[in-house]
Structure formats: structure tokens, C-alpha cells
Amino acid sequence: MKKIQMVDLKSQYDHIKDTVNASIQEVLDNTAYINGPQVHSFQKSLEQYLDVKHVIPCANGTDALQIAMMGLGLKPGDEVITADFTFAATVEVIALLQLTPVLVDVDADTYNISIEAIKKAITPKTKAIVPVHLFGQAANMEEILALAAEHNLYVIEDNAQAIGADYTFADGTKKKAGVMGHVASTSFFPSKNLGCYGDGGAIFTNDDDLAHTLRGIVNHGMYVRYHHDVVGVNSRLDSIQAAVLNAKLPFLDQYNVARQEAAAKYSAALANHKNIITPIITGTQDSHVFHQYVLRVIDADRNALMQHLLDNGVPCAIYYPIPLHSQKAYTDSRYNEADFPVTNRLVNEVLALPMHTELDDEQIAFITGKILEFLK
Numbered sequence: 001m002k003k004i005q006m007v008d009l010k011s012q013y014d015h016i017k018d019t020v021n022a023s024i025q026e027v028l029d030n031t032a033y034i035n036g037p038q039v040h041s042f043q044k045s046l047e048q049y050l051d052v053k054h055v056i057p058c059a060n061g062t063d064a065l066q067i068a069m070m071g072l073g074l075k076p077g078d079e080v081i082t083a084d085f086t087f088a089a090t091v092e093v094i095a096l097l098q099l100t101p102v103l104v105d106v107d108a109d110t111y112n113i114s115i116e117a118i119k120k121a122i123t124p125k126t127k128a129i130v131p132v133h134l135f136g137q138a139a140n141m142e143e144i145l146a147l148a149a150e151h152n153l154y155v156i157e158d159n160a161q162a163i164g165a166d167y168t169f170a171d172g173t174k175k176k177a178g179v180m181g182h183v184a185s186t187s188f189f190p191s192k193n194l195g196c197y198g199d200g201g202a203i204f205t206n207d208d209d210l211a212h213t214l215r216g217i218v219n220h221g222m223y224v225r226y227h228h229d230v231v232g233v234n235s236r237l238d239s240i241q242a243a244v245l246n247a248k249l250p251f252l253d254q255y256n257v258a259r260q261e262a263a264a265k266y267s268a269a270l271a272n273h274k275n276i277i278t279p280i281i282t283g284t285q286d287s288h289v290f291h292q293y294v295l296r297v298i299d300a301d302r303n304a305l306m307q308h309l310l311d312n313g314v315p316c317a318i319y320y321p322i323p324l325h326s327q328k329a330y331t332d333s334r335y336n337e338a339d340f341p342v343t344n345r346l347v348n349e350v351l352a353l354p355m356h357t358e359l360d361d362e363q364i365a366f367i368t369g370k371i372l373e374f375l376k
């Protein structure tokens, strides 16, 4: 059996080596390492893929979130609601911009931000909601967009984990994750569903004026060369990373299908076990692109199961082990433990299994076999 890895980027590269190498070679030959033609062509291809008017490439997914918030003109003291159960980047940029993060609980079924919790957290100071499409599953955008419209709030989608997911609205309209709110961010970190070979990110929006503002912010606040109209940052996707992404974007749908198929096999093998809750897809099947396959271990020793898997050569991980409201950097006297029952429980129950585009049936059978052997 091939060695099991949490993410197997080498096997994926082996399949597309010639295409990727040729794409990188073009950059080396023309030496336009910054803002080369590859960056522009990737931007255009991604706009077409997502069906969005503007993609603004930048240096990473954290910058993308920060720049999106800067572009919306949010001011210190403005409250921004986001999920307690996510990667820290989301709350980090809110705090960095001196906005007030308002962490709220999530849904046990989807791990995504809870609509009821958002409703309770909205105040006259609330200016934006940041849903994170966690582990690859689109958040409940129908309800989030309705709440935002009702209270005049911006919606900033953190789409670092769900690029390519399709969300279906009640009226049957389908949209890609990341093009439903006012603005969205994504990350091309190597292990993400569309990963480059270093750091990369992008911002998406359908708003022409906002896109113009964002293009200036990523480039030192310059709209005319050497005229700095606003305080900006330096955040670029370099040409070599764009070249890798140009080579990989045509495979994104097929990669997401491979993840969905692996997830379906895990779930079939682990279905109806008294100690396991397999991932629940609440919308259409295509609304989840399985950036991670995260199950919940119920009434059993999650940490001992994890150790059993590691001892048997099965990598696994806990995303995320500590609620953001309990992190030293983000604790706040406004928070009350009773407001986070789901996150507080999930951190003790979740377990992420290996998930990538190259998992084979033998590996999946081995992994699920080891889980069932431990839980009996």
C-alpha cells in the first residue's frame, strides 16, 4: 500500500508534472517574476470559472481577508460577526484592523456559523458578517444574505476552504462559493483545494467600485503611479505561483470530485456507528468540496483513537482544538461560555482524516478498518 499522508501533493504533482513544469518554465524564460502575463491570465480564467466580475490576486488568504475589510471602509469599533470555530486568520485580521470581532457559535451538523447565533449577536454597531465555508461546505448563505439585507450589513465570505463548491438557493439558482456576498477571500496555500507551490490568495467581488478600490489597496494605495491616495499594503501573487495555478485550475473540478468520492467512501464505511457522526451535507451534494473530512467521535476517547491511528501509520489531525473565544489573543469579557455550547463540544469530538485528491480504495479501507478496530 502507498504510504498514507494527510495531503499527498507529490502524487498529485507526478500526474501533472509536464504541464506545471512547462508553465513555470515560461516565467523563467521571460523573467517577468512580478505582474507577469501569467497573473493576468489566471485572474481572467478564475473570473470565468467562478462567474464573478472581478478577481484581485494577492499574496495569501489572510491578506485577502484584510484587504477585503479595508476596501469596505470598515472603521475601528465596527462590529464584525464571525464563527468561533475556524482557523484564526479570520478573527486575526478583524482585530488587526481594530474592528471589534464578535465570535459566535456554530451549527453542530455543518460546523458552519449558526444563523440563530448571528441573530442574537447583531447590534446597531454591527457592520459585517464573515461566514467561513468551513472544511469545504458552503455556509447557509440564503439565511445569511437575508439577515444582512435586513440589517444593512456587508457579507464577506472566507472561501479559503471551499473553492469550487456550488451553493443552490431555494429558487434553484446555483452560485459558486465566494461570489454570493459583497466580497470574498480565498487562499492558494499548497494544501487548499486549489493550491499553488508557495503562498497565494485572491479577493472576489461583483462590485466594480469596490474592485477598483481593492486593486489600489493591494498596490500601496496607488491608483496612478506614485500617487498614494489611500493607505495600502504590498500584497501580490507572483508570476511563478500564477503559472502553477494556471496549470492546476483546469483540474479543480476533477480534484473536487476525487475529494467528494473519497468522502463518500469514508462515510459509507463508517455509517451508523454508535460512536461516529460522519460529515453531514445539508444542501445539495455539490455544496461540499471536502477540503477536510472531519468526523465527530461521540461517547468514546477521541484522543486515544487518534493515537491508535497515528501508531498505525494513519496521519490525522484536530481542526480545531481550541475555540477562538478561548484563545489568549481573542478572549474578551463580553463572551459567556454558555453562548458557545457547540464549539466547546466540537473541539473535543472532531477528528480529521487524510483528505486529498490521490486517496485510493486500499488506503481508505485501511484507515476505516483501523478506526472500526479501535471503536469495536
Ligand SMILES: *Cc1c(COP(=O)(O)O)cnc(C)c1O
Pocket: 060, 061, 062, 063, 086, 087, 089, 090, 132, 158, 160, 161, 186, 187, 188, 189, 199, 200, 201
Ligand atoms: C487557510 C485559511 C486562511 C488563510 O490563508 P493563508 O493563505 O494561509 O493566509 C484563512 N481562512 C481560512 C478558513 C483558512 O482555512
